[in-house]
Each structure stands twice: as structure tokens, then as C-alpha cells.
Amino acid sequence: MERRTQRPPKGLIFRLGSKIVFSILSFLIISQLTASAQQPVTVTGVVASSTGDPIPAATVMEKGTNVATVSDDQGKFSIAVSNANGVLVISSVGYASRELPLNGRTALDTIKLSPASTETNLEEVVVVGYGTMRKSDLTGSISTAKGSDIIKGQSFNALEGLKGRAAGVNIFSNTGQPGGEMRVIIRGLATINASANPLYVVDGVVMQNFQFLNPNDIESIEVLKDASSAAIYGARGANGVVLVTTKRGATGAKKAQVSYAGSISVGKMARYIDVMDANEWMATFKQGLENANAWQGRNYTTDLSKIFTDPYLFNSDGSPKFNTNWQKEASRTAVSHNHQLNIQRSMDKASIGAFLNYTDQQGILLNSYFKRLNAKLAYDDKPTDWLSTGVNLLVNHTWGNRTSDNPYGQGALRTMIEQLPFLPVKLADGTYAQTNNIGTTAIPVNQNNPGGATQGFQPEGVGNPVELLNRMEAMQYRTQIFGNAALTFHLAKDLELKTQFGVDYQINRATNYIPFTPRPLINQNSEGSASASSASTFYWQEETYLTYKKRIDRHSINAMLGLSWQENLYNYFSSSDSKFVDDYFGFYNMGRGTNRPTVGSDYDKWAMNSYFFRGAYSYDNKYMATITGRYDGSSKFGPNSKYGFSPR
Template identity: 30%
Template sequence: MKIKSLLLATALLMSTSALAQKNTFKGVVLDDLGEPVIGATVQVKGVKGAGAITDLDGNFVIDADANQTLVITYIGYKDAEIHPSANMKITLKQDDKALDEVVVVGYGVQKKSVVTAAIAKVSTEDLAGKSPVRVDNALKGLAAGVNVTSSSGQPGEGSKVRVRGTGTINNSDPLYIVDGMPIEGGLDYLNPSDIESIEVLKDAASGAIYGARAANGVILVTTKKGKMGKAQINYNFSYGWQSAWKKRDVTSATDYAILQNERAVNGGQAPVFADPYALTDSNGKAISGFGTDWQDLVFNDNAPVQNHEVSISGASEKINYYLSMGYYKQEGIVGGNYGQSNYERLSLRSNNIYNVMDASKERNFLNKLDVNVNMAYTRVKSTGISTNSEFGSVLGSALYMAPTLAPTVTDGNVAKSYYDKLEDPNVYDSEGKVIGTRDFYEIPRDANGNYYTIPGMAGTYQEMNNPLAMMSIPAAKNWSHKFVPKFSIDLQLWDNLKYHFTYSADLSFWGTDSYVASKYYLSGNNKQTHTSATKSSSKGINWQVENTLTYDKTIGKHSFAVVLGQSAMKNKSDYLGGSRWNLVNVNKPSIDYATGNYGVTSKSVWIRHRSSLV
């Protein structure tokens, strides 16, 4: 009886396995004209990772169960669903809605159905839910052929944007144009919530109207306008916390001691540590467990980040308005709690369109006049540590510091034997009498008044320093103000002939304030012999004037457009910087409040003109 039951169970298992077994299906994907669709995605519905891509002939091979459903997708075509069968022939139909979508191209707009150049569009719906800090971060994974990589983990740090790869060994950044105005310095000033759409012009045909400036691609940004109807008030708020998701594996104190002994013995020297299993730290205290985990000390876990956005928008027959304000603040996960790595941005925007005249129902000439007035302002404050460097940076030092070193000096005898001497300005003879003075230093201390450990005390670390001591030094403060005004007029001259005038500007002011409040000593390679204050400021003023005539005509299924335009631009930039030694009051660090001179005050001016006819 037991044998029969076992045979029956085995038969049932074999039957179930046979039913669940997947088969291999082949097929071809064609468009409505019978041409093969290259690169279409064939996916098993509801199953991640189970799919295929059609080849140059539209063919594909996929493993699936006969009862499952295949979903076929391709940009510009409607999705198709089908149950797998032998020698499938699938025809995709064009998505007319997608083809009717309007994209910005240079000095106008066109339907996707008539655009032959390589243009990628990212709409406000695509950006919804991403909550990017910067506009360039918003492009990640949303535009084909656009590679966006983070420069570093610094709060507010810009991304490296490359359109179809690196185009030159020098500056490969694309040309950024916001509401028709070329913007210098990237898109840091833009609040991502103010964006209506982003178009990326990727080839020579689409960017030809911008000339050589479009060699690395063009990114066109269109900001939002109001929608017809009553006023809409929107407020978005988010608050979160950030922590390092992974830490580097480093050796414990015991493993470190063993390796150091092996290195010394193999080099013909005496072992560094007498007993790797009975270690004492730089304060003479017994080390238990891992030792000093410098990464734990450096990382700022649960660093806060907050974002506030409010907008008021609406439109009527006479006015279209969009007003917004954004505030973003982020604390860095390395040095943020020391004031070393932080980012704060305040942005204001006002987009207004006024209909001065509309007599289109009465006549077909000089019948409509619109005036557009835009204003954007952004203020950014930030501090930052050295990034992408293993030599002398906070994080690089944290990875290289020995786990046998204590972060601070708590042993009074150790402090007196070496640290106190560094802070003593007197020179003594053999009897202990003062015979002169010398340069002295101030060793950074923690909140409890303990010296931070100098790593050179336990060996040569060269440019590596105690990362906690490094973060106790006042950070340089970066600041910037940016104004982007725009004034334009649209006048309907005759029938489909329209005149457009635009005056826009990009006014940027930025700089850095830093000071050295003490004659600190971090190591033999990192020390200061004077207090000082340093200040630098830059100014960039760009303006652009454009006049265009556009004629659009549609006859039946055919349409054509003619554009005649003139554009003129001027760029001017200034730089001024200087510094002084010997602060009178370290609590009021200022170049004007110092007694000595240091370095050379520098100033530079750069001017460029450009004009073109399109």
C-alpha cells in the first residue's frame, strides 16, 4: 500500500512539472506597413526579467508558458498583448496621440510626427515623483542617449551630463537654454518643480540653428505657465533623513597590527607591535574589539533634508500667471554636522503673459498682441569638503587612519609630553629658563577640550590627517545670486505671419568667504602659521536680443513654416579676490579687520560679443 501511494505521489509531481514547463516561442514584430520593428520589447506580463528584444529583422525568441500573456511595446506605437503561439506575427499600430505631441525645436515648436531629427522630450509627468535636487539629476534614465553621472556625493553637487558620449577633450557640457535664454553655469538655479518640459537636441540636424555651441548637444528647458480657470494654490513639503548605505571594509586593530608586523619583519626591521592580541591605543588604554572605527566617527547618520514648494497659477483671457517659491536644505552625510558640507537654496519665479489686444474676430492684420514678463531669482549658500580624493580628504583620511589611534588625547602625560610643547611660544635652555620665542601652534580640540590626536605621533602619515580635526577647521562659505529676467512681445502681423521680440538676461554673482581662525597644527604637512581672511567674488552679465518673423501655413495635409530672425548676445565677466594675514578679532573675520598683507589682490575682466542671422 505504501509503494502504491509513493508511485501516485511521484506521478502527480511529474504531471505538475510537465504543466509548469515553459516552451520556446518565436515571432516577428511588424509595423502597420509591414516593415520590421527593430528594438521592440517583448515582455511576459507580470514577470520581471522575462523578456526579449527584436533584432534587425523584427524577430524574437522568448521562453514562456502557453497560458501567459506577452506584452509588446515600442516608442511611438500602441502596446499589444497576445498569448504565445508558434510562429507569431504581431503588428503594432502607431500611437497618433504620441505623434501629435509638440516638442520645442530651436525658435519654435513642431509635432513629433514631422520631426526627423534626434530629439528626446521629458515632460512634467515624467518628472513627477522623482523629487530631484537639480534639473540635471532629473534627466537620469528619462532621455535615451543622455548619460547623467553624479560628480560626487556633496549636497547640491551638479551632475556630469553627456549627450551621445564625450564630444571633446575639453568642455563637453551641452548648451543649456531656459525659455530661449542661454544659461551659463548649468541649471543649479532652477527649481525642478517649475519645469514644464525638457527637450534634448542630440544630433547636428536638431541643433544646427545654434551653430558650434550645439556641438555637445542642446538641452531646452521650458518653465510652467498658468492653466485656464480659477487660481490654483499648490504646496508640497517633504522631510527625510540620509545615511551612508555602505561602508568600506577595513582591518581591525589586531589585523592591522599583524600586517604591520609582517611588513616590518619582511623588511628586515623589528616588529612594530609587541603583541597584536594585547594592544593599547595612543592614550595607553587597552584596545578591545575592533578598535577605532574612523568611518563611524566621520559619517553623519540621519542627516536631514527638507524641501518646501508653493505655487500660485491661473489664467483668463487677459492674463496668464505662474508664481512660485521653493526652499531646499540638505545636510551632508560627511561633515554636515560640523558645518562642513551643507546646501541651501531659495528660488523665486514669476511667469506672466498679458494679452494687450485681441481683435482676431474683427480683422486679420495687427489683430493680437501679447506681452510676456518672466523673472527668476535664486540664492544658494553652501559649504563643501574635498571630494573624489583619497589624499588628504576627510573620507580618505578616515579610511587610512590606524584603528590603534584614539580620536582624542585624554592622557594628561601624553598631552604634556608633546602637544603642550607645540602650543608653547617660548624657547628654553637646559635649565628651563626662557631664552627666546618661536612659532607656536594651536592644536584643535573637541567639545570637551581634549586635543585631537595628531597621527604623525604614531608614524608617518604624510598628507593624511585626523579627519575629526580637519572638520573642526572653519569651512569656506560659498554663495551665489542669480537673476534671469525676460521680456518678450508677440504680435500677429498678418494672417499666419507673427513677429516675436525678446530681451533676456542672465545676471550671476557668486563668491567664497573663508578664514583661518587659529594657527592650527594637524600634521607636518598641514599647518598654519598665521590667521587670515580670504574673499573672492565674481560677476557674470549676459544679455540677448532676438527678433524673429515666423510664417506657418497648413494646406490640407501639408504644412510648412518659414523663420527669419536676428540674434545678438554679449557676455561680460569680472573676478576680484584678495586676502590678509593676522586677524584682529577671530570672531569677526574680515579682510578689513586684519593687520597684515598676504598674497596679491587679483582682478580680471572678460568680454565676448556674438550676433547671428537665422
């Protein structure tokens, strides 16, 4: 459901300028809320051209959602849609997009796409390494996604919004953490031991960590997928290159634009694991005693009232007083919201854009969250006919509390499944219940031998997941300053020289604290522990390149020659301590710990000097040739081979 209005409702004053665009995006239901929620429906079909030839790698998407897939070599596709009466959007490069209502159908006839306008398709310009090219002149494999498509699902991560919109690009996550990082694999896993992450280039500057860039700032994304298109970046582009162009000021005549976009999403646990409740647990425990007596020759009593005698937890007949669903107690209905304010203005020969964003993403597990505050400023000017300038500055700060992803330790993901169902969340005195709170009575196995073997119940130490989530702190803070300044000299009609300086400065800080008052968490440090780490990365690059573009009748030439310098500095420091006398300072004063502290540090520096070129020739939009080369010198290379050449 989507509602748009051109002015605020009555009684609300919201003046932002001469033009106000106010949109409230509909609630997004992230997961199935109940067992009666609508189940996904699988729809199959074939995508073909107007002549009946199958179209491989066509994108098939359920309109208004992030659900998408691509067709195979035979044009066949299968997609699990959330609404049997929804609409599919089918698109492919070189063809006009088509919307197809399902109307309850699950097996579709052949879907034929008409060719896109020839002239429009040939003249479309896409971003490539160090410049732009007409799509008709490309010889490499490039996928393009518009920023407006990426934010349709109002995802908090740009990579999540890119899912299903770039053929051959697989995007997935191994964590359910709010703000969790995504993995990107372009055309299969390129390596086993080394990183398979692609190279991210934002506005011509390499970005060290792309995960937390505000997707609302993105104008378009181009993915260079093959060796030919990515070779301009040398060995760093071996896993593919993701080129990102961010939004700038308004274009065209003198005007100002002010727009606001907001969204709210609600999420719950998609489904709960079927575990035993308290009565089922007690019945199973009793059955175990009976089996031991029958098959192992034991003489255990099966009267549970003689074993479970704690009057606070059990009735007089041994039945439990509490029946706790730990999965529901440790989770919640997560409400997340996102707010974006854009102010863009164009002048005679200049434009300016200011962009503000605030994101608050709640996790489904208690006390887990991720927040982002983002500001971006872009300014472009052309003071003379022979000079253009551009400045881009982005400041991004994120913070959040994480839960343990470790299913084997005392993390909530484990304990919410294994904790005893007859324990309450809290005891009568307000403290959290633990397995060591269970009061049981040791009973002689042989009544004629009271001093012999006894039977009872001593459970494994399993933490209270609600306590673990509420009391343990695992905070992460990230601050990024990213930007560039560029000068473009228009030397002739078809010849220009661009020089650009960019920086990417990031500080990542993590703090963790395990308290011990009013009493220690089970299986955790008995006297509290704290740790903190801080890592900073400063990357800078300077690149200058000359571009020549010329079209003569049916001939098209696009040539580029450039050089660059880059340097990266990394510093890391960590410390930890334990045995605190109180929880007053937490991780803010680890000197209060009485144990021997542990410290660590790291430092790394590398630099590169590169020379690169690209030449592309096209005749009559039919015959094309591209040659690319890069000559890299790196401080990581050996002293006798500092430079390496990568032709393609």
C-alpha cells in the first residue's frame, strides 16, 4: 500500500521551500507474521524475443518487492512470489520492459519482449573505469542498476537492494544481525583462500568498506563482471568491480528541489523451531527413566514429585508451574524506520546538492539494533568554458549493539533453543533464572541402601537468553569521511584532461562488557570482563587521465590514458581486562580490572603507482574492438619486480 500527498495534512506545518515532495512509503512486512500468513507461490515461465528466440539473463521481478530472479540459457525462470495476484516486471538489456499481471497463474505462456528503441539503446551512456562509454560500444560484460530501483524495497544496505538486478552477481548474507554485512560473488567464487570481494569505486574513488553507504545517495551502479571490463583496474579488479555514481545537484534550468522520503518496516521471527514445552519435557524425562529401568536394569523412581521439589518452580505432584517459550521471550516485533531529506539546486553554470539520512533498524532479538546518520554534500561548477570543477563530501556514522553469532557458546541463538522450558525468565526476587536455580532432591536408587547411588537431576549450565541479550554489551561504532575534488580541463572539443584527489578515512571501534553483579552470568567470567578495540584506515588516491572521444560518420573512437598514486595506512589497537570490583565503569575504564590486562596492536602500509590506458573503436555500431592495459607498481611486490603489466 502506498500513499502520496503533495501537501501536509491539516494541522501540520511543514515548509521546506517552493516545492515539497512528501512521500510515506508503505509498511514492509519483512517476514511471515503468523502461520496463516500467505505462503509464497512458485511461478514459472519462459522469456523470449518477439521472434521467439529465448532471452538468457533476463531479470524477472515481483513488482514492489525485492523478490527477483534471472532466466537461464533457455530463457526459463522460476520465481517464488509473495502474492499470487501480483505483477511481474520482466526486463533485459536491449528490450523494452514489460509488466505482466499474474491473476493467480503459476505457469505462464512465453513472455515476449519487444526490442527497445534502437536509437535510445545505442546512445545510452554507462559508467566504465575512468570515464563513460556508449552502451553500443561496449565489448565487456556490464550490468547496470538505477538508484531509484535499489531503494524500492527501502533496504538499509545498497547491496541488498541490488539483489536480482544484476545478472551473474550473487548477493547474500550469513548473519541476521541488524546492519549485517553482505557478501558479493560475481560470476562464481574466484578464489578459495583469498578474499572474493569485488573492488568498490564510488565517484572514481576506491571505497574500503562499501557496506554502510546510504543507498538513498546512489544515482546508479555499474558492475564490471568480466576480465575485459575490469582489467582497467589491474589485479584489484580480479573479482569484479562495482562502480557507484552518487547523486549531485539539480540539472537543467535554474530551480530548487526539496524532497523527503520515509519508510517504516515491521518484522517478526519468520518461524519458531518446534521444541518441547514444559509438560512435554517432563513427560520425556519420565519416559527416559522408564526406559532406563526397562532396558538398563535400573531402579529409578518415576515419581517426579520426589525429584522436582522446589515449591517455587513445581507443584506438589512435580508438575511445572511455568511454561516458558524462550524463543518468543528472547525476540520481539522489530520496528525500523528510515528518513531521507534531499535539497538540490541548479544555477547558471553550477549545481549543489545536500542529502541527509537517519536510519534506525531494530533487530528481532532483544537489545540488538543498528543506526546510521549520514550527510552528503556535492557541488559542481563551470567557472570558464575550459574548466569544470566538482567537490563531493560524505560523512557517515553508524552505531549498534550486536548479539553473539556463535551457536556453540553461551549466545542467545543457542540458549533460546536449549534452555529448560519450566524455568521462568525471572525469579521472585527479580533476578534472572538460571539452570543452577533448580532445586532437586537426591533420591537413593536402592531404598534398602540409602548411602549408595542416588538419582536426581543436574542440568547442563545453559544461560538465560533474555539475560544474555539484556546484560551483555557488544557495541560497534564506525565513522567514515569520504570525498573527492576534481578539475576537468576542456582542452579541445573532443579532448579533456581530468585530475582528481580522493580520500577515504574510516575509524572502527568495538567495545564489549560482561557484567557480574548482582551475580555472574552462567559460564561467563565470574568477575566481569571488558575489551575494546580501535582500527583506523586512511586511504588516498590521486589520478590524472586524458580522454579523447570522436565520432566521424560511422567511426567511433574512445581513448583514455592516465596515471595514479595511491596509499593506504592501517592502525589497530586492542585491550582487555577482567576481575572488576563493580560494574560502574563498564568498558570505559578497564584500568579498574584487577587481572593482568592484555593488549595488542597492528600496523600496515602499502602504496601503488599505476599507468593505464584503454582504446575502444566501433564501426557502424556493429564491429567493435577494445584494448586495455595497466602497469602497476606496488610496495607489496618484491624489490626486483616492483612493476607488473596486465594487458587485456
